[in-house]
Amino acid sequence: MPTRWLTSSDLYVIGPADWCFRLLLTPIVFAFANSPAETGLTLDDGLDELVTKVAAANPNTVVVLNNAEPVLMPWLDDVAAVLEMLYPNQEGGWATADLLLGNSVPQGRLPVTYPASLASTMTRNPDYPERVATESGNATFSEGLDIGYRWYVHTNTSVLFPFGYGLSYTSFEYSNPNFAAASPSQQQSPSGLNYEVSCSPDDADAVFSVSFKVTNTGSVKGVEVPQVYIGPPADAASTYPDAQFAAIALVGFANVELEAGASTSVSIGIREKQLSFYNVNTTSWEVAKGERPVYISKNAEDAVFSGHVQV
Structure with missing residues (x-):
């Protein structure tokens, strides 16, 4: 069957019984959002309606997103899959x-939170009027360190997709957590691999490390991105x-590539800087002592294991 290209201007030809889309095995809709923040986090003109109508004709529809910021997806429950490509x-x-054809496996993770609605975003929250542009044109980030994904967790606000979210063509299982490993260098997998990583640019040794086992429980090779958060x-x-x-x-966090059915041990080192806060009284960084979750x-919202460490 020949390829049929449609744009939002062609909406008038699409109906629930559109024969073309019903015959297609997998309709693919490429949707764009140039400045969703200016349009209420929606796709460009008519594209939400285009997705809705194509999905109504064929529920096996796949949506490919090209956007710079989070967008709302009112049609999410009506499509088979969403591939977020950003730019x-x-x-x-x-x-x-390659991703659509299965030549490559998705392994990316969202760098921001996708809100469930426009009303659930901080800039629309009446508790933070100073967060929105004022007469001076300035916005005060009064949430402090609870910015971005941290604010959604702190306020227990429901989201569409959390920070760090991502799916694959396979599945992974975590086991054997250890929250007090002596040293990342001692946590070697049977194959000799060591996925020691850190978000800190410092070369200092890890104060402690978190180790666990990751198993690819699916039928194809894939990459998992386990993440470690601290309270x-x-x-x-x-x-x-x-x-x-x-x-x-x-x-x-770590990028762990595994063949189907394979397992490996993962160790993620937590360094001193990541456990520190800036002391405004001494104008220096200071390690926050005590028990920390x-x-x-x-x-950011799907903890597989939780524990405590004494710093």
């Missing part, structure tokens, strides 16, 4: 084709009354 630049066409000290309010701590903060997660 992939000049090789994006090849990359998109504030249990007695932060009394011990550090002048400091603010985020509800959770990403402190490490640690989470081994698939994304």
Whole structure:
């Protein structure tokens, strides 16, 4: 069957019984959003309606997104899949084709939170009027360290997709968590691989490391991105009354490539800088001592294991 290209201007020809889309095995809709923040986090003119109508004719529809910011997806429950490509630049066409055809496996993770609605975003929250542009044109980030994904977790606000979210053509299982490993260098997998990583640019040794086992439980090769988040000290309010701590903060992650059925041990080192806060009284960084919650997660809101470490 020949390729049929449609744009939002062709909406009038699409109906629930459109024979072309019903015959297609997998209709693919390429949707764009140049400045969603200016249009209420929606796709460009008519594209949400285009997706809705194509999906009504064929529920096996796949949506490929090219956008710079999060967008709402009112049609999400009506389509088979969404491939978020953001702005992939000049090789994006090849990359998109490889992912759709199964020549490559998706392994990216969302760098931002996708809100469930426009009303659920901080800039529309009446509790933060100073967060929106004022007469002076300035916005005050009064949430402090609870910015971005941290604010959604801190306020328990429902989201469409959390920070760090991403799917693959396979599945992964975590097991054997250890929140007090002696040294990342001692946590070698049977194959000799060591996925020690850190978000910190410092070369200092890890204060502690989190180790666990990852298994590819699917039928194809894939890449998993386990993430480690940390919470504030249990007695932060009394011990550090002048400091603010985020509800959770990403402190490490790993890219783990595994063949189908394979397993490996993963160790993620947590370094001193990631456990520190800036002391405004001494104008220096200071390690926050005490017991701190640690989470081994698939994304900012999906903790697989939780534990505590004493810093």
